[in-house]
Every structure is written in structure tokens, then in C-alpha cells.
Amino acid sequence: MKITSYRRDPAKEFSFTPENAIKAKAFIARYPEGRQASAVISLLYLAQAQNGGWVSPAAVEHVAEVLDMAPIRVHEVSTFYTMFNLKPAGKHLIQVCRTTPCWLRGAAELTRACQEKLGVGFKEVTGDGEFSIMEVECLGACANAPMVQINDDYYEDLTPERLCEIIDDLRAGKEVPIGPQSGRTCSAPEGGPATLKDVPDPAGKGA
Amino acid sequence: MPKLTIDGQEIVVENGMTVLQACEQAGVEIPRFCYHERLSVAGNCRMCLVEMERSPKPVASCAMPAGEGMVIRTDTPLVKKARKGVMEFLLINHPLDCPICDQGGECDLQDQAMAYGFDRSRFEENKRAVKEKYMGPLIKTIMTRCIHCTRCVRFATEIAGVEEIGALGRGEHLEISTLEHAVNSELSGNLVDVCPVGALTSRPYAFTARPWELRKTYSVDVLDAVGANIRVDTRGREVMRVLPRLHEDVNEDWLADKSRYACDGLSRQRLDRPYLRRGGKLQEASWDEAFGATRARLDGLSGDKIAALAGDQCDAESMLALKDLMAGLKSPNLDCRQDGAKLDPSQRAGYLFNTGIAGIEEADAILLVATNPRWEAPLINARIRKRFLLGGLKVGAIGVPKDLSYPVAQLGTGPQDLAELAAGKGDFAKILSAAERPMIVLGMAGLTRADGAAVLALARQVAEKFKMVREGWNGFNVLHTAAARVAGLDLGFVPGPGGRDTVGILDGAAKGDIEVLYLLGADEIDMSRLGDKAFVIYQGHHGDAGAHRADVILPGAAYTEKNGTYTNTEGRVQLGRLAAFPPGEAREDWTILRALSEVTGTPLPYDNLGELRQRLVAVNPVFAALDTRTPAAWGAFGAAGKGDAAPFGETVGNYYMTDPISRSSETMAKCSAELGLGPQAQATGTHG
Numbered sequence: 001m002k003i004t005s006y007r008r009d010p011a012k013e014f015s016f017t018p019e020n021a022i023k024a025k026a027f028i029a030r031y032p033e034g035r036q037a038s039a040v041i042s043l044l045y046l047a048q049a050q051n052g053g054w055v056s057p058a059a060v061e062h063v064a065e066v067l068d069m070a071p072i073r074v075h076e077v078s079t080f081y082t083m084f085n086l087k088p089a090g091k092h093l094i095q096v097c098r099t100t101p102c103w104l105r106g107a108a109e110l111t112r113a114c115q116e117k118l119g120v121g122f123k124e125v126t127g128d129g130e131f132s133i134m135e136v137e138c139l140g141a142c143a144n145a146p147m148v149q150i151n152d153d154y155y156e157d158l159t160p161e162r163l164c165e166i167i168d169d170l171r172a173g174k175e176v177p178i179g180p181q182s183g184r185t186c187s188a189p190e191g192g193p194a195t196l197k198d199v200p201d202p203a204g205k206g207a
Numbered sequence: 208m209p210k211l212t213i214d215g216q217e218i219v220v221e222n223g224m225t226v227l228q229a230c231e232q233a234g235v236e237i238p239r240f241c242y243h244e245r246l247s248v249a250g251n252c253r254m255c256l257v258e259m260e261r262s263p264k265p266v267a268s269c270a271m272p273a274g275e276g277m278v279i280r281t282d283t284p285l286v287k288k289a290r291k292g293v294m295e296f297l298l299i300n301h302p303l304d305c306p307i308c309d310q311g312g313e314c315d316l317q318d319q320a321m322a323y324g325f326d327r328s329r330f331e332e333n334k335r336a337v338k339e340k341y342m343g344p345l346i347k348t349i350m351t352r353c354i355h356c357t358r359c360v361r362f363a364t365e366i367a368g369v370e371e372i373g374a375l376g377r378g379e380h381l382e383i384s385t386l387e388h389a390v391n392s393e394l395s396g397n398l399v400d401v402c403p404v405g406a407l408t409s410r411p412y413a414f415t416a417r418p419w420e421l422r423k424t425y426s427v428d429v430l431d432a433v434g435a436n437i438r439v440d441t442r443g444r445e446v447m448r449v450l451p452r453l454h455e456d457v458n459e460d461w462l463a464d465k466s467r468y469a470c471d472g473l474s475r476q477r478l479d480r481p482y483l484r485r486g487g488k489l490q491e492a493s494w495d496e497a498f499g500a501t502r503a504r505l506d507g508l509s510g511d512k513i514a515a516l517a518g519d520q521c522d523a524e525s526m527l528a529l530k531d532l533m534a535g536l537k538s539p540n541l542d543c544r545q546d547g548a549k550l551d552p553s554q555r556a557g558y559l560f561n562t563g564i565a566g567i568e569e570a571d572a573i574l575l576v577a578t579n580p581r582w583e584a585p586l587i588n589a590r591i592r593k594r595f596l597l598g599g600l601k602v603g604a605i606g607v608p609k610d611l612s613y614p615v616a617q618l619g620t621g622p623q624d625l626a627e628l629a630a631g632k633g634d635f636a637k638i639l640s641a642a643e644r645p646m647i648v649l650g651m652a653g654l655t656r657a658d659g660a661a662v663l664a665l666a667r668q669v670a671e672k673f674k675m676v677r678e679g680w681n682g683f684n685v686l687h688t689a690a691a692r693v694a695g696l697d698l699g700f701v702p703g704p705g706g707r708d709t710v711g712i713l714d715g716a717a718k719g720d721i722e723v724l725y726l727l728g729a730d731e732i733d734m735s736r737l738g739d740k741a742f743v744i745y746q747g748h749h750g751d752a753g754a755h756r757a758d759v760i761l762p763g764a765a766y767t768e769k770n771g772t773y774t775n776t777e778g779r780v781q782l783g784r785l786a787a788f789p790p791g792e793a794r795e796d797w798t799i800l801r802a803l804s805e806v807t808g809t810p811l812p813y814d815n816l817g818e819l820r821q822r823l824v825a826v827n828p829v830f831a832a833l834d835t836r837t838p839a840a841w842g843a844f845g846a847a848g849k850g851d852a853a854p855f856g857e858t859v860g861n862y863y864m865t866d867p868i869s870r871s872s873e874t875m876a877k878c879s880a881e882l883g884l885g886p887q888a889q890a891t892g893t894h895g
Contacts, residue, residue, distance in 0.1 A: 006384075006386045006387050007387070008386070008387075057386075070370030070371070071386055072370055072371055072372065072373035072385065072386055073370060073373060075373060075375060075386065076373040076374060076375055079375040079376045079377075080375075080376065080377045
């Protein structure tokens, strides 16, 4: 049973920081006068970033107020899109892709490894507030499967061991290279090119 | 005017109609769930699929505009298969709990599954379950039954004007929800009606009756002055529920919550036998004893020491009978304006909602004076909102600022602001002068004041200044809150020559000038002002304020228990009908007065309702034209004056408790505790 709960904690207030308020104004200015509600997704995303990775009821109400919308209308949007977290998330939100290519290449093992490492299930936050894990559908990096997205960055060509190292490094505050973890460049073939190795003959003789 | 062919039948329809409406016009039934004629088109249930020539697949007829030369078929195997398929999908997650569902027997899904559905399900997975949502004391939710037609979302947003219901999540996880609080609207009961399944049902009515065991009586509502058409469902003697009945010019399909849910008050606090005050205590008595005591007190009393007040829910017949009885007793002291409203009974146009309720849709500028239509007449407020949604409407208000569910320009708070407007000052004056169909709505809060006559005159000045009364349009409107008021004024239940009005009667009673006071269902007066000298006869149906002060109680019938004539605020004469008999020894009100007239030696000249109604028509011919608004000629009314500086107050402090029936209702008590002050809450400390 899915529960779309909306528990407003009166003690928790939310409003945009001055910088974000300026950004919000810029988002709203992209739309014609009176169509400010069109900026709802951008503003929710902004609010999520400011609120530590999740959209709280207070944030929903603040966005509604800024856009002159009914709170329920904003909440409809925030529940529709999976990229809005309606529960608190860790400082590093690990989104494990589980769609077919990643799954074939071992996404299930990645999930198990990081769940065991962190000791939390999906959409739960570790005790120190550092990490949470989420299962997501295709993130569009199938050529580098399996992969995870941590906050805004992709970590590709993963093995369970490498993912655990990344988690350790992130926890230690170390810099972790983004992109493929296997040493290859982007989605170039592993171990160098396998086709089109011959330099084409400019005169076209060898054809 | 496109011409199209539906099932081989050629039909011409109006521009802008949809294929579904064209099919209805052609007499072809199209099943539907999400489509509702008074709501915007959503097109998401897919039940109304029809086959259209030259279309590769079936089309949703509710969302397809009727076009010239379309050839529509609704009886082909393709259509039947489409309906079966849609029905099967709708039932995938719908629990088959009809035997324990309150909608059973009057459920669109049940009926259409029988008519168009498949006879078995091929779905073998688990059905989803959805948590109940809280929507307040009036609406019970069983959200697992929801088929996501979104009618409730559209009703709340469009008609009620409270954006509090939404569709959260998506796909399999879609849920209709509020933000976990009650739906704060006076029209929320209609959500139960628009819901085509048993997801939203009536909480007070839950598990009490099945539709097929109820006797249905078409009647008229009296809990406000709109005169909404209702259907009273009774089982035995008990009113189980009240539902709206279609009347395009009055309530459309809707009904306000108080009118719908106060019916449990009809079986509480009832006066079911006569009472007599003996030694300071009210004691049960027989009719003979009650009449005897009344006669003993009236014997030899001169007419000017007798007075009568009629309450807010009286039928015209009983008021006329009381008026005739008072004439027999030679008393000029009678009034149907128990709140002391300074209405001029001689000018009918001065106390009617002249535009008519449907006429609101033609207005382009509305001035609200001393009124909160959202609480005084929710259905009229819904009409104004409907007009607002059509675009181009300007609304200005003078009085207590309120959220009326549409934008309102606040122009002031008291008579001086009205006077300024009458002098043509301010921006709204320009809007009113430019308007083609301007109207003013004057509330009771402006008229019940000491300077009410001056306010009435100011309102007339405004109406004349901005030419609100013109050819084919009378934009002067008085919004009553009492269902009996217009009929009372129409039949002249007002002080005769040299007679006292409400204030005079109350003062007279306190001083001892009035020795016998007859209260016909009048509970809204301040009983403490009566003093303890006067002999008070209370005839009514509830043990409310009037009965507590009374020396003799004559038990009468509530509006569902008698055949009566009511005139609503726009002057429309309508008949209420007997749905159940009054309890115990209570009797229909006019018969009590007829019997009493025999005792006092001034017998009334009618022996049955037919004769009484003939007398009613003889007194004022408007009562002959049922369900018609008889237009009234414009005249001069009100008394010139400046009006004092005090701001206008509020007529209705607590929407859910305004009369003896709603005050006796448990449901209304719950609403009042939870929603009573509602979104318009202004903590003034004076609310009931």
C-alpha cells in the first residue's frame, strides 16, 4: 500500500534563501505574465536542493505561495515526478539504475553491496545522515552499465567493490573521479578500438 | 450548426457541442464516468468511446467536438468490445464489495458494469489497496473503490472554488487526496453526488439505508432562502437523507451542506405534544388543555395587547392562517421580520432578488453590500463563481471582508462607503457605470440595523444612479436568509395600521403593553428582551429558544412534514411536500391555527388546504403562479438618511447553525466544531 502522506510539521519552516529567491524570479520570468505556475518544476527542484535533497510539506507550501498556486496543485506535481524526494534523503543520494542493460551487467549486485555496506534499505537514510539509496529506472548510460548516479554525477562501469570504495571515499570527503570507473574514456571500447582500425587509404586503392 | 449522423439518424446540433451531447440529443445513451455536464471535460475514463467513420480507432465522445458530416456509430461490435475492455480495466483495481458499499443500488459503476461490462474478470493478480483519506465530518472515503475519474477534483476546483482535492502520484500509484484536512466548503456534500462510485459517500448516512427501501418525496429546502429543490428520502417516519433535485434556474444539480445534512436534526429535540407552563415549569398537556389555557388568556383581551411573530421557516399557508386569526382577534401587531429587517412590504421590487438566481449569469458587475453569500446562500455564491469563471465579471464588496472563492474588490465596510459610491466616487463607480448588466446584492446585515431603512434607500440610490434597473433587467437584489420571508411580505404578514413591528412588539412585551405573544416558529429573537410578563404561545417543531420561553407550546410540523408553499429570495413560489408525518401529537401548522380559531370564537373560513390556498391567491395573486418569478414594478422604498458610521456586521456567524433544525443536528454540531468558522474565520469572539 502506497501512502501519500502529507504531514505538515508546524515547527519546520521553509523559504528560499536570497540567492535562490533571485533564481526563482529568473525562472518565473521565463514564462508569460500570469503563467507563473509553469515554473513549478524548476522551483521545486530549487527548493529540493536548498532543503537538503527533499521536498518537505513546508517547501511545497512556500513554492505554492511564491507561484500563487494552491498547495495541493504543487503537491500533485511533486508526487508525480520521481526526481522529487518526498522523504528526507542522505547527503549523498545513490540512485542505482536497475533497468535491463544495467541489470544484466550486475545492477542487483551493486544494490546488494551498497545496501549491505550502508546497512539501509531503499529510501532510508544512514544514521549519520550521509547516504541513502534509491532504485531508479534507466538513466540513459546503458553503454557504461552498470552505473549509479550519486547526487548530480554518474559513476559508470561499476563493480560492487568499486562502489564500496567510492562510498568510503565520499564519506572521507575525498575527491572521486566521475564517469567510467574502469579506466576507459566515456563509452569507448574497453582495451582500445576494435573496429575501424585501418587508416583509410586516401586514394581509395585498397577498397 | 453541424449536422451529423448518429446510428443512422441525422441530427443537427448547436455549435460547440460534443459528440456525446449530440448522442444524448439523439436519444442514444453513452456510458460515462469522468464526464459530467457541469464540469470541465477530462476525457480520462474512456468509457464513452464511439466509432467514428474515417477514424482509425474509437474516439472518446465526451472530448470530441461534433463536426459537420460526422458519421458516428455506437452499436457496432467495435464499440461494444471497447466498452467491455475499458470496463475490465476499470474493475481491475476496484474491490467487488458492492454488498457492503453504501453506493450499492445507485452506483454508476455497478449499473454500467451490468449493462456494458464483461461477465467475468481475467485479472488474477492482487488488487491494490489505498489508504482512506480524511475529508471531514460529511464525507466518508473508501479510496480503494476510486476509479480516478477526477470529478471530485474538478468539482472542488471549479464549482466550489476550493482547491483542496488533487490527484497525487501517477500510474498505478495515483491517489485522490487532500492535504490531510477536511474539505472546507459549504458545497462539499455534492462531492458525494458527483462521485460515480462508492469512493466518496455520505458519512452521516453511512450504513443506514439502501436506496430501494426509501420513499422519495420531491420538496423544497427551507434552511436558506434559495429554495433549492430537494428530494427527501424517508424510511417509515424518519428522514434518512436529503438530496438535490435538478432545477436549472435555482440550484442546478447542487445543494448546500446545511440543507443536505441538517436532516438528522429533524428527529431530535422535537416537540411531539402540547406543553403548558404550570407553576413556572413546562408540563405535558393535552391539546384541549393547551387551547383552554390560551383561550382563558385571550378572553376579553383587546387586540392591541396581542401580537404575533412568524419565524424563518414557516410556510405561507400557516402565516396566512395566523394573519387571519390575528385579524379575527383585531390585532394589528404582527411581523414576519423577526430579525427587524427594515424591508418595505409595499414595494415588492424592494425585497426581491429581482435578477433571479439564473440572472446572475448575465451580470457583468456585481456589488455586494453587507452580505457574505458564501454563508448566507452558498448556491447563489456558486452562481456568482460560475459567472466569474465565464470571464469579464467585476465584483466589489462593502462589508466584512471574506474569501468568497472569487476575487472581490473590497470597497469599504459601512454605509458611508455605500454613500460615497452612490455619489459616484471611486474606481468601482466607473466599472458600474460602464457595465451593461450591473447588479447590487444587499444582505440582511445591512437591513437589520437601526439605520436599515437608510441603507435600503442608499442601495436604491446606487441602483438608480448606475441604471441597474433598465429595460429587461432589474439589478436590485435583496439576499434573504429566511425561507419564509418573501412569502410573509407577499401575503402582508406585517404590522397593520397603527400596529407594532418586531422591535415594537418586543419592547411592548417587556413593558407589559403586549400581554399575549404568538410565536409561529420564531426562535431568532432575543427572548430575554420579552421580559417575563407576557404570555407566550409558541407553535413550532423544535424545543429551541422560543419553546424555552413559552407558556403554551403547540407542536407543529417541520418542513418535511407538511404540504406548504414557500417563496424563495427571488420571488419564486414553490411547493414543499409532506414526506413523513409529524411526530406524536404534532399537527400541520395551519390546522392548529384553524382549530385554535374555533376555540377563540373567530373561526377561519377554510376547512382544507385547497380552500386555504384559494384564500392565499386571493390575498396575493403571485401565489397562483407556481415555480414562476412574477416580476415586480420598480418604486420608491427605504427612508432617506445618512446611516450611522458603524461598519456592517455579519448575518450568519456560523454557517452550520442558523435555525432550530440545524442547531439540533449532531452532524451540524460536528461540522461547526471542525469547520464552523471555516476558511473565512475571523476570530471575533461573537460566533455561535
